[in-house]
Amino acid sequence: MNSEITIMIVDDSTTMRKIARHHLTKLGYDKIIEATNGMEGLKKLDEGKIDLIICDWNMPEMNGLQFLHALREKNKKIPVIMLTTINTQEEVMAALEAGATSYVTKPFSLNDLKDKIEEVID
């Protein structure tokens, strides 16, 4: 059932994308798309169906917050889990206000990610 879901990881860090991909694969999600910044993420959204987005905060070209704003202009429903480095109230509030569905603080474990995904996907 997990394999029906396409997940896009938007993160400028190769290492973070690798970790996220590794976790997702272990959880049974094998349809994974990667983007290195918000701009690329928006492009990939136009190329095919994506069911869930896991998005970094700090990225060149277009950061996570800018990406969220642009995404919500055209797609209100797709769940977005924001990756935050430091769990500050301001960052989390800004992300949720911009339309993030949930957030996870780095570094995150396999179970952290599992819980968040199950929380945002029905």
Ligand SMILES: [Mg+2]
């Ligand atoms: Mg980053």
